[in-house]
Amino acid sequence: MPKSLAWMIGGDQGEGIDATGDVFGRVLSRLGYCIYGYRHFSSRIKGGHTNFTVRIAADRVLAPQANVEVLVALTQETIDRNGHLLLSGAPLLADSQLKPVLPDGCEARLVEIPLTQIAREVGAAVVRNMVAVGGSAALFGLPLDAFEAYAREKFERKGETVALQNVEALRRGHAFIEELGLRGRFSLPAPRPRERYLMTGNDSLALGTLAAGCRIMAAYPITPATDIMENLAGLFPRFGGAVCQMEDELAAITLVIGANYAGARAMTATSGPGFSLMQEGIGLASMAEIPAVVVDTQRVGPSTGMPTKNEQSDLLAAVFGGHGEGQRIVIAPGTAVQAFEDGFEAFNLADRYQCPVIVLSDLALAQWLQSVENLPLGGHAIDRGAIVAQEELDRLTGEFERYRLTEDGISPRALPGMPKGQFLATGVEHASSGKVSEAPQNRISQMEKRSRKLDALRARAGAIETSRMDHAEVAIVCFGSIVGAVDEAVELLRQEGVRAGRVQVRQLWPMPDIPLATALGGAAKVLVAEQNATGEMRQLMRIAGLEDDRYRSLVHFDGTLLTPGRVVAAVQELSVKEGV
Amino acid sequence: METVTLQDYKTSEKSWWCPGCGDFGVLAALQKTLVKLGIPPHRVAIVAGIGCSGKMGNYINSYNIHVVHGRTLPSALGVKLANRDLLVIAAGGDGDGFAIGMNHFVHAVRRNIGVKYIVMDNHIYGLTKGQNSPTSDHGQKVKAAPFGNVESPVRPLSLALTAGATYVAQGFSSNQAQLARLIEGAIAHPGFAFVNVLSPCVTYNKVNTYDFYKQMLHDLDEDPDYQPDSRGGAIAAVLEREELVTGLIYHDPGSVAYEDALPGFAEQPLAGRDITLGQEDFLELLASYR
Numbered sequence: 087m088p089k090s091l092a093w094m095i096g097g098d099q100g101e102g103i104d105a106t107g108d109v110f111g112r113v114l115s116r117l118g119y120c121i122y123g124y125r126h127f128s129s130r131i132k133g134g135h136t137n138f139t140v141r142i143a144a145d146r147v148l149a150p151q152a153n154v155e156v157l158v159a160l161t162q163e164t165i166d167r168n169g170h171l172l173l174s175g176a177p178l179l180a181d182s183q184l185k186p187v188l189p190d191g192c193e194a195r196l197v198e199i200p201l202t203q204i205a206r207e208v209g210a211a212v213v214r215n216m217v218a219v220g221g222s223a224a225l226f227g228l229p230l231d232a233f234e235a236y237a238r239e240k241f242e243r244k245g246e247t248v249a250l251q252n253v254e255a256l257r258r259g260h261a262f263i264e265e266l267g268l269r270g271r272f273s274l275p276a277p278r279p280r281e282r283y284l285m286t287g288n289d290s291l292a293l294g295t296l297a298a299g300c301r302i303m304a305a306y307p308i309t310p311a312t313d314i315m316e317n318l319a320g321l322f323p324r325f326g327g328a329v330c331q332m333e334d335e336l337a338a339i340t341l342v343i344g345a346n347y348a349g350a351r352a353m354t355a356t357s358g359p360g361f362s363l364m365q366e367g368i369g370l371a372s373m374a375e376i377p378a379v380v381v382d383t384q385r386v387g388p389s390t391g392m393p394t395k396n397e398q399s400d401l402l403a404a405v406f407g408g409h410g411e412g413q414r415i416v417i418a419p420g421t422a423v424q425a426f427e428d429g430f431e432a433f434n435l436a437d438r439y440q441c442p443v444i445v446l447s448d449l450a451l452a453q454w455l456q457s458v459e460n461l462p463l464g465g466h467a468i469d470r471g472a473i474v475a476q477e478e479l480d481r482l483t484g485e486f487e488r489y490r491l492t493e494d495g496i497s498p499r500a501l502p503g504m505p506k507g508q509f510l511a512t513g514v515e516h517a518s519s520g521k522v523s524e525a526p527q528n529r530i531s532q533m534e535k536r537s538r539k540l541d542a543l544r545a546r547a548g549a550i551e552t553s554r555m556d557h558a559e560v561a562i563v564c565f566g567s568i569v570g571a572v573d574e575a576v577e578l579l580r581q582e583g584v585r586a587g588r589v590q591v592r593q594l595w596p597m598p599d600i601p602l603a604t605a606l607g608g609a610a611k612v613l614v615a616e617q618n619a620t621g622e623m624r625q626l627m628r629i630a631g632l633e634d635d636r637y638r639s640l641v642h643f644d645g646t647l648l649t650p651g652r653v654v655a656a657v658q659e660l661s662v663k664e665g666v
Numbered sequence: 667m668e669t670v671t672l673q674d675y676k677t678s679e680k681s682w683w684c685p686g687c688g689d690f691g692v693l694a695a696l697q698k699t700l701v702k703l704g705i706p707p708h709r710v711a712i713v714a715g716i717g718c719s720g721k722m723g724n725y726i727n728s729y730n731i732h733v734v735h736g737r738t739l740p741s742a743l744g745v746k747l748a749n750r751d752l753l754v755i756a757a758g759g760d761g762d763g764f765a766i767g768m769n770h771f772v773h774a775v776r777r778n779i780g781v782k783y784i785v786m787d788n789h790i791y792g793l794t795k796g797q798n799s800p801t802s803d804h805g806q807k808v809k810a811a812p813f814g815n816v817e818s819p820v821r822p823l824s825l826a827l828t829a830g831a832t833y834v835a836q837g838f839s840s841n842q843a844q845l846a847r848l849i850e851g852a853i854a855h856p857g858f859a860f861v862n863v864l865s866p867c868v869t870y871n872k873v874n875t876y877d878f879y880k881q882m883l884h885d886l887d888e889d890p891d892y893q894p895d896s897r898g899g900a901i902a903a904v905l906e907r908e909e910l911v912t913g914l915i916y917h918d919p920g921s922v923a924y925e926d927a928l929p930g931f932a933e934q935p936l937a938g939r940d941i942t943l944g945q946e947d948f949l950e951l952l953a954s955y956r
Contacts, residue, residue: 344744
């Protein structure tokens with residue numbers, strides 16, 4: 087278990103809770119700590135409880151912590167809902183104005199601090215949260231100047247007065263806790279400073295797509311995918327690109343198909359409800375062999391489900407959604423670094439295999455902050471796949487054969503604007519020329535051509551990633567953001583003498599059955615952990631022949647992110663019942 | 667100007683349209699206009715919808731993409747943004763454009779995308795064998811509405827005008843010369859140009875026939891009292907005649923296309939540009955996440 091501490095701030099939505107968490111996390115990150123920042127919120131703008139937790143460690147952590155060391159409460163509801171997360175004697179910083187009361191059974195130490203009053207004295211009620219940040223800095227014995235420097239930088243553009251008010255708020259909060267003799271109540275482990283960034287998966291994914299040369303993004307706003315659109319809207323004008331906010335997801339996906347057909351790199355990003363609407367378009371991209379990158383940032387479904395909660399239940403829709411039998415590639419990043427890599431690689435796969443590529447992200451990865459190291463641009467090269475050379479078109483005596491039958495199923499495409507490359511791209515079944523054909527033999531050969539394009543991907547390097555699998559008796563298989571929780575569980579289990587290991591599936595379709603079979607070969611038990619009710623990845627594994635009496639499922643679908651504790655408990659239960 | 671001939675725009679494909687179908691006239695007018703303007707086929711991208719009219723792309727030797735039902739306009743916008751040097755023409759029918767794709771029509775209009783939209787409006791669903799379309803007359807009896815259409819028709823011209831269209835024209839598939847002229851005007855127009863073509867279905871529509879249109883249509887191009895430079899005047903004119911007009915209905919000479927209005931958008935085609943992200947830019951972007 088990495089030594090870590092957690093700090094939580096809670097209040098009503100619209101009170102700047104996220105922004106405050108962001109400040110606290112970012113300063114700690116600059117001080118050399120690794121951060122995981124996660125939040126609880128609802129689908130509304132003002133009102134309703136929200137909280138933001140900053141987990142602080144010397145090494146990378148990518149999962150929520152079961153308890154918190156410090157709770158800052160701006161409302162009584164925050165105390166009532168979260169007070170139990172504090173261990174006995176841990177400080178609960180509450181605004182005196184609330185006349186806060188600890189709930190029955192809560193053994194935390196209530197520290198009343200006049201946040202609102204101090205903020206008013208400083209001259210602006212809005213700096214209340216910064217008083218709390220200053221007080222928190224004191225509790226952890228952190229150098230206040232780092233917070234002051236950040237506040238100056240952040241609020242500079244709002245004018246000298248605002249910046250000074252924020253600095254003063256920090257100082258007053260810090261002094262208040264110091265006077266109570268609570269300075270350094272918690273000591274953090276020594277930080278390991280290095281070049282590090284604090285990003286969400288949406289941030290890094292957007293950056294990955296930009297680096298891949300994506301210059302057109304079409305989308306319809308939807309939680310938790312919207313940040314990708316907003317990030318790119320800020321970035322693209324500088325690089326000649328455009329973000330188009332469309333009237334719906336039907337328009338978004340078909341714009342992307344048009345743009346890719348015409349030779350640009352274009353993408354869309356959505357979540358479950360929008361992804362359902364895109365299925366017909368995705369089928370067109372499969373059929374007409376047009377590259378298309380679709381990011382599905384999963385949330386709880388079906389229908390509107392729980393829009394601000396965690397789930398990984400679009401997997402089967404990503405692989406099999408839509409009518410007919412079309413080819414898709416489905417990849418799933420689990421960390422912000424992987425989101426960058428997959429944001430980049432998705433375009434190479436789409437161009438190389440001329441088909442839709444679905445990047446399955448999920449809410450925790452998409453929106454929660456994590457420390458990022460080693461995000462090199464260098465390791466990635468743009469590969470536009472097979473595009474016919476103009477000289478070859480110039481030599482043609484007849485029509486360009488866009489869908490020529492080839493051994494690997496991939497046929498070079500022409501891009502509009504290339505002389506003599508004209509062809510019809512259509513969602514109707516077509517002959518190798520592109521012309522419509524309903525001939526039975528042609529149907530078979532074109533279906534087989536499209537299908538065999540993906541054969542090589544079953545063994546693609548990087549389709550799975552393993553950790554601690556040497557001599558592992560229990561293999562925990564997972565995908566997406568829960569990889570952090572699984573890794574932490576593996577360490578906890580190892581401390582208890584259980585030889586556990588982790589296998590992360592990064593390419594979910596085509597299922598990498600060959601490397602998976604090898605990786606899982608030595609394990610006595612295989613626990614497939616996923617955040618859905620029906621074990622969707624396990625179903626895919628079964629289709630790929632990865633199923634025998636060693637396999638078990640851990641399904642988690644209450645909307646919270648799977649915790650290391652839950653994974654450990656599941657493995658322990660296996661040991662008790664089945665004697666691993 | 668390169669020498670372009672009609673032959674360059676023909677394909678080997680045999681037509682699937684019924685003999686006498688109005689769509690033949692639209693195809694011919696389009697091909698003639700492209701030849702007249704000397705635009706080589708590889709510089710043209712046609713985005714076609716689903717339905718009889720959607721087969722347009724099968725018969726014209728340009729770059730063609732035949733998309734899902736109703737989504738010609740967003741696809742066409744994608745093509746245009748990827749390669750703004752292309753002439754991008756969206757083509758479809760009244761079902762594709764004003765039923766399943768109505769949403770996109772209104773939004774393409776208000777965005778003013780640099781796409782030319784030709785609708786072959788036959789007031790009926792032909793390919794599914796004769797159901798009412800959104801432009802079918804009130805009372806029209808078909809197998810799926812045996813007691814008559816209880817709905818009122820969409821009025822595409824008024825709709826486009828009120829949504830802010832910058833080029834609105836209506837042609838009749840029998841009047842080749844006028845239709846070619848209207849298409850030529852659409853191609854010259856910066857921004858979204860809408861050409862609705864009354865294109866009779868000889869098999870399923872026994873109401874809106876060639877004879878019907880020959881009797882009913884009023885040619886605004888030949889009307890000395892009509893000026894196509896006033897949106898209000900255009901709306902009044904099409905309402906007065908229940909849209910049974912042909913000619914250039916409205917044209918905004920100050921039109922600015924969407925792709926020209928986008929901040930920072932590349933002036934050269936995105937396709938073919940160097941898309942590598944420089945190390946310096948990358949590090950600068952990363953630094954904002956410290």
